[in-house]
Amino acid sequence: MSGINWTALIILIALFGLVTVMGFMATRWRRPTDMESLDEWGLGGRSFGTWITWFLLGGDLYTAYTFVAVPAAMFALGSVAGFFAVPYTIVLYPIIFIFMSRLWSVSHRHGYVTTADFVRGRYDSRPLSLAVAVTGFLATMPYIALQLVGIQAVLEVVGLGGGSNWLVKDAPLFIAFALLAAYTYSSGLRAPAVIAFVKDTLIYLVIIVAVIYLPSKVGGWDAIFGAAEEKMTTPNPTTGKVPGAFVPGSEQMWAYATLALGSALALFMYPHSITASLSSNSRNTIRRNASILPAYSFVLGLLALLGWVAIAAGTQPIGLDGEPNAQLVIPQLFEDMFPSWFAGVAFAAIAIGALVPAAIMSIAAANTFTRNIYKEWIKPNATPKEEAKVSKLVSLVVKGFALIFVLALDKQNAINFQLLGGIWILQTFPAIVFGLYTRWFHRWALLVGWAVGMVYGTVTAYNVVNPATGNHFGGSLASIPGIAQMGYIAMTAFVINLVIAAVLSLVFNAMKVSNGHDETIKGDYFADAGDPRVEKLDVGPHETTASP
Template sequence: MKDLLIYLAIVVAVIYLPSTFGGWGSIFDDADAKMSTTNPATGKPAGAIIPGMTSFNAYWTLALGSAMALFMYPHSITGVLATKSRNTIRRNAVVLPLYSLMLGFLALLGYVAIKAGTMPVDTNGTINAQLVVPQLFLDTFPSWFAGVALAAIAIGALVPAAIMSIAASNLFTRNIYRDLIKPDVTPRTEAKISKLVSLLVKVGALVFVLGMDQSSAINLQLLGGIWILQTFPAIVAGLYTRWFNKWALLVGWAAGMVYGTIAAYNVVNPATGKHFGGSIAAIPWTHTTVYIGVTAFVLNAVVAAVGTLVLRAFKVEDTADSTRSTDYEVDEDDVRVQPVPDELRAELS
């Protein structure tokens, strides 16, 4: 339902709106004129925010780092582990690029809003650019279809938020509560704790939304991408090889986290003067600007590799690998993942 509503709203918009405002040629002409005007906050043309030739490295490293970080998020892992079989994952992977195409369509609506002269006014009377697409729908579509589009936006936010909160609660229950607080916790209690933590995560997210300015949400998202990318060496390398020492991976992760956080803090938004103003910075001792997450990832991997060699030289023992090759080939008909019998379930509870 979420996907159908979102695609319906976006596809109708990219077909209907150009016919209303003179076609894409006229829309892009007005957007070009708008981008050529000077932004009083920065003293630069408004179009300066669009990557130019000097920003190509920043653009492709941001795309690469974001792609690498995508499946490192706990909610992505939760979705993968909840599938029935490998074929389910394959089918979804085929459809996944359509979401990127949809984001491209959504970006085009920003140019339409320039042509339409959309003024996204927030509840406090100030201009809030993040409301431009909903305001565009309200201004140009009948009220019934604008309602459909706004419902798509709401559901499109609620579904991922629910999955994220479930993933966060699973992480807490399995890795903190059961391991460090109550190792003998029953499955029933574990489920209750997980549900409670999931609710607390949702409430915490709501507090962030209501209590912080809109730019903070974007900056935290950018910072989260930098942070989560630092788990890539441990997770991905751990799936394919046991070459890295676990302590070296931990030190590499810490190095990437510290560098990424400090580098992101030093990025100042020229319009507001606030820290954490972006995720692009120059590589240390160079003038080449790239995505901070990628630079931190390279530092992370190098420290992990060097640390592994050093620990091996000092003959520091590592944990033995207890996985088997067959563990990677378990489908829904495998006896190891069959539903627990009712008698055993009752006994466990």
């Protein structure tokens, strides 16, 4: 096994082993008398305070793939493809501050575990609830797979993954998957909550050291920006086109703006984002986190610039197959520029950074399936204990699917499907967020708008062809109808969705078509911890928890 960086590998294994032990021990942390319910296994007892929630949300939203893909995009394509992630996370937090506390209140008031639970109660519509649930479930699948892609990138750079025997080549990934599956099954959401402390500490340490140490090794920031500008403005001798943009031009403004806004609107529609939020112990915990989470945006900005540091350093991200792979640029930069022992710490930060979001995502997807498909459509009389059992099993299936996805498909396909997931999940925004404030939108209008947005977004994304490979789903940008500018497909689909929902709502409301029974009341959206109406009772997802 020549070519293995043994020092880095040993440190990676040691830190990975540490968090694995922590994952299994998490079942004893704040352990309730009974873990056999979605409230306890899937939401951590809804008891996490400000700092635990902050680490959990940070570990959930800033994934291993974030730390691999954002600088890789900066390295290969420039600021439009990579740096938009920084303003979108800044735009995101005021949005969370405004609506997420309302979702927390009504969810705790009625025992909702998922956004589809809320939609079911608010609109009295099983089809609309199913649409939200299926969308969230499907959009999460490739996202989980990409966490394994992040682990795989680290293993490849450290020297593992070579050879023709597929079992030997993928054995490390199998082991990581098995450990993740085991402690998630036993500890539920408590496992990623505990591990998130280690993950974020390592991430902050590595990035701060990197942005201080690495520029001094490549001539300073002036040399870094100069090298990036030269690369992004020099035409490719084969195609005659520049590889990307150093600073977005006027023709790229729509792409940059719609990517940032659309991503901000979509991120907290994902089931794992909602799960991490609903695990907090009060609505004010959500608001405090919306105020302090921008600290992660600062780190993300520094991380993005490491893609340009790699240009100045002359980093060559070549996979074990001998082919260039931009996704390896940050692990390769760390191995080239850091001592082996610190490279091992950096690799561990990325690998552990995959475990936290992968665990939360699998739990969230399992909760969505159990509550909104299994209980709603297959076995309505399922007990809380049975719900927890089904959710645990589904979490294993979800991770197994992600593993197969990574091993069987080309990595670029995994990336493309994750982009498609972002297009899909944004189409649930009107039913969820607008529903927190008004029932003016009609349930059938929302369903039709969702369906049209899904079809338009999927077809348009399919028609985007990667010029290098000829594959469909080759990107997330397409011409915006009416203004002939390139923009984020998800935002165009969202606008179409919203217009259709608004127009049909006018029609259905004028015709006095029934909009179902709303089981919530105004006060539900302001309830907080300690409110006598917020009680943990063994009730179904759509029964009131009001005190008599």
